[in-house]
Amino acid sequence: MSKMKKVLALLLIVVLTVSLGACKSSKKEEPKADVTTEDGEPAGEEVSESDGEYEFTEPVTIKFANYAVLEAGYDKFWEDVKKGFEEKYPNIKIEYMTAEYGQMLTQVVTWAGGGEIVDLVLGEIPWIPTLADAGLAVPVTDAFSEDYLSQIYPSMLEATNVDGVPYGIPMYASPFVMFYNKDLFEQAGLDPNAPPTTVAEMMEVAPKLAALKTADGNPVYPFGMTTGSVSVSGSCLTSLIYGFGGSVLDADGNLDVDNDGFKQTFEFIKELDDKGYNPQVSKLKDLRNLFALGQLGMYYDTSWGFNGVNSINSTAKEFIASAAPLSGGAGKGESLIQAHTFMMANNGEAQVEATKLLIKYILTEKVLAPYLQNVAPGYPSMSALSEIPAITESPVLSGALSSLNTAKGIANIPAINDFNIELTSLAQAVTVDNKDIDTAINDFKTSAGSILGN
């Protein structure tokens, strides 16, 4: 008993000292973060920027909300960006503000609620309306010269429009495209260089793929379409709807689903499910996992999904190939464009100028090309970079290059994330919940309508 007492006392003391120590040290650090450069950088004081325009009289810290810093495979690139940029501009520091991918937008908003407005957010296009609506993103036309913006692919820049004004600088983009496994195609007796281009063709080859087994005896799913309860799955479904020539929202952000393409898409999803071709209620990462392990013949993803595939199975580049998304019904195989995009807030001139420098620094061939080649394949937003070998020679990118021209955006409305989740609910209703399609679509209209009415 007395021994226990001693141990307990000791434990309490240790915890107390450790926590006090921690409190002290974190207190000490705080003011430092604002003033930044102090120790060991003698020349840091008065470096004028070579880019001219703006002179930083005081050290600046860019608060950069970036989920990718935490993701395996991406972390090193972002650490290198920080290092390289801070070396080039000793007066500017980058502070990464991090959160899980799925929580990032919520966090940026909550932080702002507490008075902390981040200077820069790296995120998806569907985040833009929320940020713009809340005043956490400003039109990029306010900050960048027309000359600079004209170097960006117009379709990519337009995808960030809210009420006709662009609110984001895309870093790189990709429509949802179809990846397929060349090895499985060969095993099934199909031509690995002639992937299906229409839904009908796909359904023809699917039984051959479904008959295959992996070396471990696991089943092979012919076709993967994400329907998990996350926003990005809704975007992917939208892409499929476009491929059927359907629509989801009109240009003003009103519900626009009374069209054949929309209904045909969900009939197709139901058919896939009835035949057991599609892994049920999967998120994109589940599909990437199955694909990497050779258990999935084809699936829809953005080009950077390859990173997920590669991190599970590094030999995936041997068998992965990309193709244009399928066309179904009266559609022409159009797709939805996705982009990893920079969105910036206005926290005063110095912050804005520093943030601009950072964006410009990242969007150069020197920084971006290795990223697109080794980390996350994607189509660069700067038209000047479209011909670099990283793009034209990539097995992941080259096959679907043409789909970039037919890809469209979607009306940017603040409730888009919740709306997207509602789309996945519709897909789940007709598959795992076995609801009748017309009933399910009617239910969807009620719930989606109330979301859009917000």
Added chain:
Amino acid sequence: MQIKSGSLDSRKTKGGPLIKKTTKDKLFALALLTPSIIVTVMFILVPVFDSVIKSFQNYKIKNIIAKIPGEWNNFDNYVKLFSNNKLLPSIQLTLIFVGGVVLSQFILGMAMALVLNSNLKGARFIRSVMMAPWIVPTIISGLIWMWIYQPQYGLLKYVVNIFSFGNVSDFAMLNNPATALLGIAIAALWKQIPLTALLLVSGLANVPEETMEAATVDGANAVDRFFHITIPYMKSVIKVTASMAIIENFKQFPLIWTMTGGGPNNSTSTLAILSYREAFVSNNLGSGAAVTTVWMLLMIVVVVLFNFVFKDTNVD
């Protein structure tokens, strides 16, 4: 401050008049309680109150950032929730989840407790190892069960395949709207049964052995003894255990959010999930607050009802 120091000084005169002592007691008690009261009011009650107010307002992110107070919107948030068929299914799901988990937790916990209390060999050892799941952080327990339920390689799929003699070869607990909530409930039970069993075992120790023996001599069988002696003696333990379980499961959020996010097809969208989606995914804080207000009211009603029922039977 002055009154306080005055009371401290006067304390030295031992055994002062009785009235003075109670005044001093009051001040002393107040001083001791103040920090806890301040912290509780400031960090819990005020924010809750604030959220109830927001539920009657048109309150969005813009309002927080620009520090604009919300505008009274004539019960719009509530009207919308009732009209779009989301609130009632959520209430139903929440009640099913809470009722189901609390009830099965009680039955399994009681079974375990009865056995552990019956001179079982190694009961002490079992009692300590069985606590392990209780220590596992909720997020990790969610991960553990997601891995077991995994639709392609999961253990459960394999087990179901074997026990159904190959008839059900693609069992995916969390992908099926009919079983997803059950899947989460199992994970919740896994973490909660140990504490329930533990508290009930200790409650059983309070049942006097003589009464039991006397009843046995009188010819009461085990079932009679359980319902007429054991249960009444354990009433207070059962009450505390059950109300703890009710509150905990009513509030359950991280487990559901990590395991299904409310899907598939809203089959696990409890009030916790709905409020989070309204507030933070739809970014409509006012209507999110309306859900939490309904949620809190419902919880209060259930807890009060529970206490009322228990008090009533106690008198009998």
Added chain:
Amino acid sequence: MKKKQIIFGTIRYLVVALILLFLLFPLYWVLITSFKENMEAYKFPPTFFPQLPTAKAYIKLFTEDQNFFRYYINNFIVSGACAILTTFMAIISGYALSRFHFKWNKWVVAAFTSAQMFPIVSRMISLYGLMGKMNLINTQQGLVLALTAAMIPFSTMLMASFFDSIPEVLEEAAFIDGAGRFKILFSVIMPLVKPGIVAVGIYSLLMTWDDYLHASTLIQTDSLRTLSVGVSVRYLGELSYDWSLVNTISVIGVIPMLLLFFFFQKHLVKGLVQGAVKG
């Protein structure tokens, strides 16, 4: 009669065995998966013992993943500080609640009881604004304070039930001997409720160790994160898919609390039971 006893005995063992299987098998499953290679983990039908046991995931975690241990240490700091602060406040407030019976006591109890019930989601926004005004966002002190606030109601009431079991005669005697009120509390009464103090301390340590929502909202800098949030941020992201690492993390994340629990379980169990039965 004997036959009946045998049947009864068998049922007893069967019940225990089944419930224990349910409670412990998932832990075994996690443990063995952590020793499998990813490719083996993705095998179906699954293997019940690793065919090629490997400590790769552990080595990877210990050598490459500095962040994980950062989260780990942070969680200890935050939970430890919370436990100490909560215990101290529960002692003084619980004492006041138990000893001095005034009209407004029942209001305090009502406030504490209801405070336990309110869902965290409902107060996150307001809490965030409040902490922002106090400059406590993104600091461990702020997180400690918020978590302590969440723990105080239950802890105070638990502690009060311990004080209830100490006869008041003791204090009256000490008072007549001329001891001050603080002295009575800290040197006469406190030693008598030691099991309660340990119970409250360990309980709040365990509960704050489990926190997710507070930490995920109030902390933004990766180096200040705690375990639950760190794990979900870094290992459950949209891009990571490494089940043997996730299982390894689960194992490592559970072990210290498990040890702590087994070490203190006698006190904790006694304390919780006493508190629950009385309260």
